[in-house]
């Protein structure tokens with residue numbers, strides 16, 4: 001474990017007046033420089049300021065906490081890199097023993113070659129008296145030594161043995177083990193990096209949803225019951241406009257990947273298709289989750305009326321039409337997920353997972369219900385392929401990410417494959433900011449309570465790896481790198 005260590009001793013820190021007295025307070029004022037921030041008892045006697053002040057001990061504690069989080073992140077990243085190098089070492093060891101074996105075989109084949117040449121010599125040492133006598137008398141001019149025949153024999157022998165060795169030599173060059181090593185080496189360089197942009201924006205109001213357009217040049221963010229539209233270029237966000245119409249907190253935003261429109265859902269029970277500014281109401285309570293299929297013609301919403309509504313979307317005509325309702329849940333619906341081929345829909349409430357399948361008319365029907373032991377106040381759900389999905393759950397005692405697998409197509413079963421414990425902090429997590437999953441890079445951005453995690457998903461023994469996380473303790477700060485990262489990784 002890396003431990004943070006301050007280079008100065010606490011009593012070596014002096015005020016700007018050099019009173020050599022213990023520091024009592026720290027002034028949090030950007031205009032001041034270094035020691036000017038520090039006040040000892042003597043400094044404080046005549047001190048007067050409007051600036052924010054924090055006790056010296058508390059400042060030290062804040063700094064230490066900050067350093068601890070920093071070191072935890074560093075340690076995690078170093079450990080992950082070391083693990084990858086370790087697996088490279090194992091592969092090189094395998095390669096080494098495999099190579100040794102192959103080279104030994106090559107040497108032994110070559111020794112055999114020498115022996116076979118000896119054998120050819122040996123095979124020519126015997127002769128028959130009567131045969132040779134015939135030759136001696138009848139063909140005296142003929143060369144006693146039949147050179148061509150010997151050379152043919154040697155050639156034949158050389159051809160067959162050199163072919164054998166040639167194959168083995170070329171196998172040495174394009175080995176699977178080499179490729180594995182190269183792949184591991186490549187993976188180390190592919191290690192994702194998160195860059196936080198400097199211009200994070202302090203939000204005065206609650207932001208519960210944000211979404212980027214396909215090219216990453218526009219961002220929309222919820223701001224209570226308004227939507228702010230931002231231009232995003234060179235890492236800088238500039239607000240273009242504010243859209244109003246919703247009567248209560250906006251909980252979900254989905255930017256179309258194919259058009260310049262987007263959808264919003266709110267606690268006011270309505271869904272809006274922008275820019276037509278038409279509000280559609282079918283839910284009878286707050287809407288908490290919203291998903292759009294890949295062709296962008298079907299929208300599915302879930303809410304606190306225990307109901308899932310299925311809608312037809314037409315971004316070209318700017319129309320949303322209500323199709324039907326799926327009513328099987330007995331609690332608030334917190335999250336929805338579609339698998340990759342979009343033939344399975346999974347919904348989750350407080351503790352029940354419902355699996356829905358598509359019938360011949362392409363309508364969803366109830367397939368199976370699974371009750372979990374956990375009671376989750378808020379959740380996030382995302383498929384990572386056709387049969388596995390991630391579910392993030394949490395309550396006062398425990399915050400978890402679980403990987404579930406749908407097994408047995410006829411009679412669907414759920415199997416928990418792996419679980420990862422997260423920081424458990426007090427309070428209820430609203431189901432805001434759904435999981436962002438990047439299929440190609442197998443990277444997931446996951447917000448749970450006060451932390452945002454960047455999680456790598458692998459096919460190896462350990463399925464989840466937290467590669468980076470940060471704390472969003474300081475109010476509702478808008479992390480614009482979230483979407484940017486999503487675009488770039």
Ligand SMILES: [Zn+2]
Pocket residue numbers: 015016017018019020021039040041042043044
């Ligand atoms: Zn002083």
